[in-house]
Amino acid sequence: MVVDLRALAAEVLHRAAVGPGTRVCCALSGGMDSIVLLDVLCALQPSLGFQLSAVHVHHGLSPNADDWLAFCERVCAARGVAFQAVCVNVPAGDRDGLEGAARRQRHAVFDRQDCDWIALGHHRDDQAETVLFRLFRGTGVRGAAAMAEIDARPLRQPGRLRPLLAAGRPQLVEHAHVAGLSWVDDESNADCRFARNRIRHRILPEIEQAFPAASVSLGRAAAHFREAAGLLDDLAELDACACRGDPNLDDGVRGWRRSALLALTDSRLLNLLMWQIQRHGMLPLSTARMLEAVRQFREVGEQRPFRLPLGGLVWHAYRDQAWLEALVSDLPVPQSWQGLPGAHLPWGGGHVVFKRAQGQGIDERHFLAANECRLDLRPPGLRLQPAAGRPRRSFKNLCQEAAIPDWLRARLPVLTIDGQVVWVGGIGADQGFACPPGRAGVLPVWHAQA
Numbered sequence: 001m002v003v004d005l006r007a008l009a010a011e012v013l014h015r016a017a018v019g020p021g022t023r024v025c026c027a028l029s030g031g032m033d034s035i036v037l038l039d040v041l042c043a044l045q046p047s048l049g050f051q052l053s054a055v056h057v058h059h060g061l062s063p064n065a066d067d068w069l070a071f072c073e074r075v076c077a078a079r080g081v082a083f084q085a086v087c088v089n090v091p092a093g094d095r096d097g098l099e100g101a102a103r104r105q106r107h108a109v110f111d112r113q114d115c116d117w118i119a120l121g122h123h124r125d126d127q128a129e130t131v132l133f134r135l136f137r138g139t140g141v142r143g144a145a146a147m148a149e150i151d152a153r154p155l156r157q158p159g160r161l162r163p164l165l166a167a168g169r170p171q172l173v174e175h176a177h178v179a180g181l182s183w184v185d186d187e188s189n190a191d192c193r194f195a196r197n198r199i200r201h202r203i204l205p206e207i208e209q210a211f212p213a214a215s216v217s218l219g220r221a222a223a224h225f226r227e228a229a230g231l232l233d234d235l236a237e238l239d240a241c242a243c244r245g246d247p248n249l250d251d252g253v254r255g256w257r258r259s260a261l262l263a264l265t266d267s268r269l270l271n272l273l274m275w276q277i278q279r280h281g282m283l284p285l286s287t288a289r290m291l292e293a294v295r296q297f298r299e300v301g302e303q304r305p306f307r308l309p310l311g312g313l314v315w316h317a318y319r320d321q322a323w324l325e326a327l328v329s330d331l332p333v334p335q336s337w338q339g340l341p342g343a344h345l346p347w348g349g350g351h352v353v354f355k356r357a358q359g360q361g362i363d364e365r366h367f368l369a370a371n372e373c374r375l376d377l378r379p380p381g382l383r384l385q386p387a388a389g390r391p392r393r394s395f396k397n398l399c400q401e402a403a404i405p406d407w408l409r410a411r412l413p414v415l416t417i418d419g420q421v422v423w424v425g426g427i428g429a430d431q432g433f434a435c436p437p438g439r440a441g442v443l444p445v446w447h448a449q450a
């Protein structure tokens, strides 16, 4: 049986292309599951050549929390595994309950680890519990897909590996005994006031009386749901391409055309938003909240600016552009650069690209002669001449003319060359710097979305 778990885990690691140079961090609670996982990873590490470390999250919720941390530290020291403990504060009265809040904090710690994969000790019985728990709460297809053995994450966050997901709890117990492992018991796991524990200790055993292979079957059902969820993701990707904004931009995530989003059915739009939220590494919101967001989006129509928080993101629409952006309270950070065309500069949750464009944008000679090019926040008293033969206009007038809403104004990127305002995102270039026909020009393009 010991060999079985190693072979099982090795196969998962192989599929995830874990090898020399890959950094795997074992999420170590000190409970039996993650202690078995650490044992299996330690056994595989010499032959696969990955770098192994461990992290323990100290939630401070149990009087025994300090002992668990000390235990994990001792286990890792004995095995020569680099160990890190992170203490978190779990706020009381959280909308997700104490358990849910602790889980969110734990995953936030995992997201910050400097590694390629976080390995978790989940097994088949956890999977069955998760599927049931979510179904009882009315989950959709993506939720019922529950946990994946290999879950790559976007935005450079470490992915999640669950090398023991196909094994049952009895196999882990047997491995632990045969290998002579010791572990700690989290007393809250026995507390049937928590819904998850009631499923584990009462509901699932009752179901298994009638359906002895229930957890295997629920694991299979999760795999079917995962396949269906993959198809929904494919559809979302097709819709994202069809609704894409600027086709010239060469990076992966682009804004959408608002008019194209409005032409989708509610369920396609919902699917697209869910997919994008997932790509931002955020947890999905309830379908009811998402449908309400879609309703408001439609109500605002094609013209008026739209801004709606969606969990950790904000859904924006401005003119024919629409995008989801991470909720950032800070203003974008000004920066200087060499002024070479082709630059790609981060700006808030999005970026500004500087494209070469014959006869368009700003005359390249201004960049070549510049001492300093800067992407800045709006300077006081900003004025700009938006078109030849027209007077210079104040920032307020320019924004009013361009129908730029208040919430966007403080965050517009302003390009200055040697201290002079040359271009403002969403408004355009100052005519004094405009590129004449036939000459080499540089066209700044601002994308509010990442």
Ligand SMILES: Nc1ncnc2c1ncn2[C@@H]1O[C@H](COP(=O)(O)OP(=O)(O)OP(=O)(O)O)[C@@H](O)[C@H]1O
Pocket (backbone or CB within 6 Å): 026, 027, 028, 029, 033, 034, 055, 056, 057, 058, 059, 103, 106, 119, 120, 121, 122, 126
């Ligand atoms: N305090 C902790 N510190 C580090 N890792 C932990 C901690 N708690 C749980 N884990 C990791 O998460 C795995 C699953 O733990 P558990 O079943 O308690 O969490 P869950 O709430 O069901 O799952 P999840 O947190 O993934 O939603 C463990 O096997 C372990 O790898």
